Amino acid sequence: MRWTARTRAGVVCAVVAAVFTAYSVRLVDLQVTKHQSYAKKAAEKHTMRMVIHARRGLIFDRNGELLASNLPVRTVVADGSHIQDPAALAKIAAPFLEQDEGDLRARLSSEKKYIVLRREFPEEKAVALKAAIQAANLRGIYFEKDAVRTYPNGQMLGHVLGFLNNQGSGIQGVEMTMESHLRGQDGYRYIEHDRTGREIMLYRGQEEPAVHGLNVRLTIDMGLQAILEEELDTAFRDLKLEMAAAILMDPNTGEILAMASRPCFDPNRPGEAKPEEMKNRAILDMVEPGSTFKIVVASGAINEGIVNDKTSIFCENGAFSYGGKILRDHHGYGAMGVADILVKSSNIGSAKMALMMKDAKYYEYVRRFGFGEKSGIELPGEIPGLVHPPHRWDKLTITRMAMGQSVAATPLQITMGMSVVANGGRLFAPQIVRSIEDADGRVVQDKPPKMLREVVSKKTANFVGRALSGVVAEGGTAQLAKVAGFTTAGKTGTAQKASPTGGYAPGKYVVSFVGYLPVENPRFVCLVLLDDAKVASNLNYGGLLAAPVFSRIGERAARYLDLVPALRAELPGPLAMDDQKKERAN
Amino acid sequence: MNTNRKKQVNPVHLTTLVRCLLLAFLVGVGGLFFLYIKTQQFTLSEEIRQVERRIADLRAQNESLLARVTELSSRRSLQQRIADGFISLKPIQDNVIARLMPPVRATEDGVLRTAFNEGLRQ
Numbered sequence: 001m002r003w004t005a006r007t008r009a010g011v012v013c014a015v016v017a018a019v020f021t022a023y024s025v026r027l028v029d030l031q032v033t034k035h036q037s038y039a040k041k042a043a044e045k046h047t048m049r050m051v052i053h054a055r056r057g058l059i060f061d062r063n064g065e066l067l068a069s070n071l072p073v074r075t076v077v078a079d080g081s082h083i084q085d086p087a088a089l090a091k092i093a094a095p096f097l098e099q100d101e102g103d104l105r106a107r108l109s110s111e112k113k114y115i116v117l118r119r120e121f122p123e124e125k126a127v128a129l130k131a132a133i134q135a136a137n138l139r140g141i142y143f144e145k146d147a148v149r150t151y152p153n154g155q156m157l158g159h160v161l162g163f164l165n166n167q168g169s170g171i172q173g174v175e176m177t178m179e180s181h182l183r184g185q186d187g188y189r190y191i192e193h194d195r196t197g198r199e200i201m202l203y204r205g206q207e208e209p210a211v212h213g214l215n216v217r218l219t220i221d222m223g224l225q226a227i228l229e230e231e232l233d234t235a236f237r238d239l240k241l242e243m244a245a246a247i248l249m250d251p252n253t254g255e256i257l258a259m260a261s262r263p264c265f266d267p268n269r270p271g272e273a274k275p276e277e278m279k280n281r282a283i284l285d286m287v288e289p290g291s292t293f294k295i296v297v298a299s300g301a302i303n304e305g306i307v308n309d310k311t312s313i314f315c316e317n318g319a320f321s322y323g324g325k326i327l328r329d330h331h332g333y334g335a336m337g338v339a340d341i342l343v344k345s346s347n348i349g350s351a352k353m354a355l356m357m358k359d360a361k362y363y364e365y366v367r368r369f370g371f372g373e374k375s376g377i378e379l380p381g382e383i384p385g386l387v388h389p390p391h392r393w394d395k396l397t398i399t400r401m402a403m404g405q406s407v408a409a410t411p412l413q414i415t416m417g418m419s420v421v422a423n424g425g426r427l428f429a430p431q432i433v434r435s436i437e438d439a440d441g442r443v444v445q446d447k448p449p450k451m452l453r454e455v456v457s458k459k460t461a462n463f464v465g466r467a468l469s470g471v472v473a474e475g476g477t478a479q480l481a482k483v484a485g486f487t488t489a490g491k492t493g494t495a496q497k498a499s500p501t502g503g504y505a506p507g508k509y510v511v512s513f514v515g516y517l518p519v520e521n522p523r524f525v526c527l528v529l530l531d532d533a534k535v536a537s538n539l540n541y542g543g544l545l546a547a548p549v550f551s552r553i554g555e556r557a558a559r560y561l562d563l564v565p566a567l568r569a570e571l572p573g574p575l576a577m578d579d580q581k582k583e584r585a586n
Numbered sequence: 587m588n589t590n591r592k593k594q595v596n597p598v599h600l601t602t603l604v605r606c607l608l609l610a611f612l613v614g615v616g617g618l619f620f621l622y623i624k625t626q627q628f629t630l631s632e633e634i635r636q637v638e639r640r641i642a643d644l645r646a647q648n649e650s651l652l653a654r655v656t657e658l659s660s661r662r663s664l665q666q667r668i669a670d671g672f673i674s675l676k677p678i679q680d681n682v683i684a685r686l687m688p689p690v691r692a693t694e695d696g697v698l699r700t701a702f703n704e705g706l707r708q
Contacts, residue, residue, distance in 0.1 A: 069656055123647055
């Protein structure tokens with residue numbers, strides 16, 4: 001073959017064409033055939049999905065007082081591949097992070113790309129540490145955004161508010177029940193970053209903004225809550241109680257104005273709390289209500305027309321033999337009207353009224369008052385109490401139930417029961433959440449009061465209410481519950497404490513008082529329930545222990561709510577005399 | 587053929603040359619301008635990123651301070667400071683109360699004001 005110029009040129013062209021064709025094929029292969037695969041690899045290396053954290057909603061009381069908020073903190077992390085001088089970095093960071101310099105140096109010497117150095121690092125310290133690192137011209141320590149939930153009032157209202165777990169989800173109280181509203185929804189943003197990990201903003205990709213959580217406004221009034229807790233604390237400390245609970249409720253709406261249990265815990269430090277301290281006794285504990293339950297039988301019997309204000313019931317002079325057992329009263333009473341049976345808290349009179357009503361009708365009223373079923377309050381773990389149906393009763397059960405034995409109720413149910421009498425016979429669903437609002441305070445979801453049913457007629461409720469006023473008056477079992485200046489009504493309860501081994505624990509009592517004021521236009525119902533006070537057994541009565549606590553709460557609450565006193569002054573002896581002396585001196 | 591080749595001249599077409607050079611210059615300037623714009627974009631985006639970060643930091647600091655203020659002005663904290671004697675509650679003086687109704691003393695109308703039981707407790 002002769003290598004003419006033309007041949008040589010042809011060969012060179014062919015070689016060049018072949019090379020270019022090869023490159024072109026490879027180019028097509030890279031850019032077209034394997035485009036998706038390489039694009040994915042590149043994206044994995046440089047693109048990341050950055051989560052934009054949603055801010056958890058706040059919790060307010062009914063007047064806008066902040067009860068739960070978010071404190072911004074940082075998670076301090078290190079990227080070992082970015083650290084060139086671990087010793088210098090450790091020397092700067094150790095005092096801020098409050099860690100041993102040697103340990104920190106060892107951790108920073110790792111090649112790992114994600115080393116968590118400290119969680120919940122305060123924002124101010126993070127700013128200072130960042131400035132110190134920048135001043136030393138070092139890198140490798142970064143600060144991720146985070147937030148911790150804080151409860152500015154500490155223990156106050158802790159049971160109602162609840163707290164969050166490590167993942168930031170509510171696991172108790174309103175934090176749990178309102179989780180779906182409070183949590184919000186995290187957003188995201190696709191970003192590209194350079195070799196050093198810095199975002200290249202020019203290539204910022206798809207973005208979905210975070211939807212912040214909604215705020216929750218409770219029905220709680222912190223002014224009343226503070227009063228309730230202070231008085232409950234005093235009683236808990238002075239009487240060395242095992243447990244105590246108190247509730248303030250608006251009988252006309254079912255709104256819970258205050259709710260407290262003792263012992264309690266600080267939701268800012270749930271890890272330090274004992275399990276029994278975390279229990280919201282107002283809805284999680286059931287007790288035999290004792291004589292407070294007598295309002296059910298009285299209301300039912302009157303409402304059914306079985307008894308009326310003229311009916312006289314013989315109370316067997318204090319000992320009633322029924323079903324082979326003797327039922328006793330505290331004092332021996334003869335014939336009494338319905339009102340007097342409530343005022344004197346006669347067990348025999350109540351039992352006889354229940355017998356007159358018969359099993360089915362009495363059971364119907366117990367259930368209509370809301371006992372034996374969950375109230376549906378927006379708090380987790382509520383129990384329904386214990387009310388056996390009539391087919392499981394023995395002959396004595398009806399007489400025992402009438403005086404608040406053989407039945408168990410939560411403190412909330414007892415309060416609801418008294419609210420029925422206070423508001424004219426209507427049972428309202430208890431409510432702790434008033435509304436759901438957005439960040440600007442606009443109501444997203446309103447929660448109006450919900451009436452469940454009319455339990456008794458207004459006439460019946462008024463009759464029982466008048467009778468309950470007598471309980472607080474001269475000759476009643478709870479004269480110490482009187483609130484100066486206001487008409488007050490209520491009922492004491494003194495129940496033996498059930499023993500875990502069966503039967504009743506000797507010498508242990510659960511005493512209570514549930515009442516309301518003013519009688520003419522009740523503004524609140526208040527329950528005070530005290531478990532196992534360490535006092536002499538002749539003093540361990542609802543009228544002696546729980547009633548004075550009610551009186552103090554009622555008095556302070558009335559002043560807080562600016563209620564106008566309706567009664568004329570009835571100053572006690574010494575004070576009245578002092579007052580008169582002053583008057584004379586003036 | 588040789589004679590012809592000697593006579594053959596390849597004049598430089600100045601117009602074409604200028605046109606080519608101008609085109610090359612324009613392409614070069616265009617490229618440089620593109621680079622300049624691109625760099626400007628990067629610089630601006632970096633500035634935006636820094637501003638965003640500063641705003642985020644300030645917002646975080648602000649929230650942190652707000653949380654602190656909330657805690658310090660919380661009911662618990664104020665009650666503690668009253669108990670510790672750092673702040674005290676004083677009754678509001680009559681001369682700073684604007685009354686719609688004249689004040690009534692308990693001893694005048696016989697109606698008991700609720701403050702009295704508190705005194706008994708103490």
